[in-house]
Amino acid sequence: MTLASPETGLNPSRRSLLAGSAAAAGAFSFGFSIPFAGEAAAQGTTSEVNAWVVIHPDDTVVIRIARSEMGQGTLTGLAQLVAEELNCDWAKVTTEYPTPGQNLARNRVWGNFSTGGSRGIRESHDYVRKGGAAARMMLVEAAAGEWKVPVAECSAEKGVITHKSSGRSLRYGQVAAAAAKLEPPKDVALKDPKDWTIAGKPLARLDTADKTNGKKIYGMDLKMPGMLNAAIKDCPVFGGKVKSFDAAAIRTMPGVKHVLPVGDSAVAVVADFWWQAKTALDALPIVWDEGEHAKVSSEGIAAWLKEGLDAPEAVVGNQNGDAKGAIASAARKIEAVYSYPFQNHATMETMNATARYTPERCEVWTPTQNGEAALAAASEASGLPLAKCEAYKIDLGGGFGRRGAVHDWVRQVVLIAKQVPGTPIKLIWSREEDMTHGRYHPVTQCKLTGALDKDGNLAGLHMRISGQSIVAGIFPQNIQNGRDPVVFQGLNASGPEASIGYTIPNLLIDHAMRNPHVPPGFWRGVNLNQNAIYLECFMDELAHAAGKDPLEFRRALMKNHPKHLAVLNAAAEKAEWGKPLPEGVHRGICQTMGFGSYVAAVAEVSVSAEGKLKIHRIVAATDCGHAVNPAQIERQVEGSFVYGLSAALHGECTVKDGRIVETNFDSYNVLRMDEMPPVETVIVASGGFWGGVGEPTIAVAAPAVLNAIFAATGKRVRSLPLKNADLRKA
């Protein structure tokens, strides 16, 4: 096998250790292994049965994982799917990441590396399971060959192949080498999910222990011989440039090795240690050319978006009947304007990467949601062809979409490393850099106009979204006829990804694109987050105006949407919708669909006389079709509410003088334990499809709470975050 990286001599740097310290709590054994480095190469008898399955003579099964693990459990889930079909012993399973360069060299045998859009499992379940099944068939065939008996007389269970009539058996490790030489089977049948024993089970994650003892190595923790550390400042105004900087002023500061321009918009200081680099960078006089956006403010952006709410030109996302006509002739017309702010992903681990450049080769080690995109960024920034570059994925300290589509930090580290050839450079963003150079949740506003007939039925709805397009910001070539499909997430007429759950006789949903200079990004949940708030809070407003129960009002519109309805009912039932609650506690309900899954939530809240919100309970239902690991789904749903409620309660990046105002968690607060409600997860695995679980329930967090706040106070909060709202009773 030629998978080992040729020179990943990642031995710990002992340069920094002083005599006497090496005994401290065994902490100096830097047990860090690079994917594939040495392991396969060192054990000549290890067999790659196929791209997905490697089996050691001691029966250890190494399952290759192409997607990235960032806390969501996809590593374990994908391994379960392969192991299920492989019929191996789960206790002997380990995992490893193929590198993007290996994928390229082998004709993308591992498929897509991208880990976003809650796609890790739902997009690859088919071919990874086939990989496991094909390997099993080859192992069985090898054993049958050894025994000279028909394959049909043999079976495999828990890593052991048995020939029934003779009672003979062989372990996978004993036949793996022979199996690897066989022709892969052409027809591979997969098990019926109802027969699963490994997949579909709430198995323990494979990667927990090292996260409890400090041993797990994140990108920020990498050490290499001779490595230097870099801190960076990009122009605080997006689109601005560096005019000049006075390197001489800091050159003699402790540890400083280089003061370097990075592209035309950033400056980096390279030093022995990161703290030295950061300290020197903070002291570096930099003159910025702030460019054309230096006067932009949140107020200006909001006014621009507001203009779009009534602009004559807009792109239609979903339409049936004659919404405008229905509204014009309505017995009652209800109207409301909502808005949603910029959010920063604020991953717990800030952006970072390590790179080593020589004119012959450029290597990057980085936490990434898409190894292939990281590789492409390294190639582009280094000017070397892809074949001379490699990217090594390190598990992420959070991703949430920030480390997926855009690899700006990889570009930076390579541009730095290129100026110090041969020396590994580790670039770490300070939290301040991370907060002010994000790829922000796009801003939109939405004007909703509803028509109620004389019986309080919804006769028509116009939903005008005005604002930013992620696709226009990141993949402008994908904008066709001015249309960004992502803007309509959860509002599509039909389809298995993100369709609206209501049948409304006259409907118009359109988008007036307005792109501020603040760069947008895919933020966990994406546009579903604000679209669910707009539609589901407005549904509540309409129900209230019609004098109807919000659940009943919705149900009446959902007869043609049985999956949406079933999940809404499941949440309502578990939350005992309609049953009296303790004095002062009120409920809110909502539903939506996104990332291929149907979700609904009920929130129970109270608001004190002083206007303080307490969320007592969340019930969340999700139908993701097949549930690959219920225990991890429950954790994803719980985590979704932390993410969604953080945004609803606190999250807001504001803009002043063209730059982001909030620079750290003191001004960009997030949900902490004292505000965290209990979350009860209902998994409605109706089967027959594969939906995502990492994101969809984020979108129901805010509307459920906002609707409950209305029930408690009579106040409609239409602009987030809630920290800006006065919740004292109207």
Add this chain to the structure above:
Amino acid sequence: MAKFNVNGTMVEVAVPDDTPLLWAIREQIGLTGTKYGCGVAQCGACTVHIDGVATRSCSLPVSAVTPEMKIVTIEGLSPDGRHPLQQAWIKHEVPQCGFCQSGMLMAAAALLQSNPKPTEADIASEMTNICRCGTYNKVKAAILDVAGSGAMGRG
């Protein structure tokens, strides 16, 4: 030259006085289990024990640390990774990405040391660490489990 007692071992580091303890631990001493999350005492990812008290090391200059003080990092919380809280973290599968969890564990261990039977409200008010993946309810369950088992008292 600053002298510290880290995880029971004396170490010397040559850094300016105003260097945060966090960066001396991570870069000079080489213990990377203690994480950088914010640098301004907001997130708790950098929590270590100083004489048993949970301390946010990003905001403590090395000049404030004396050789007599006992600093314990996640690597020194237990000799074998089997502190009752570490076991409970594994049993409850608390970590998602795991980046915040060193700090969570150190904060939780200090909490149980000073208050072996915390109520849910005690935990919620004492554990102010940030977890962006959203493990709070699992953290709480694991702490309550250890508190209820009496394992901390037996040590």
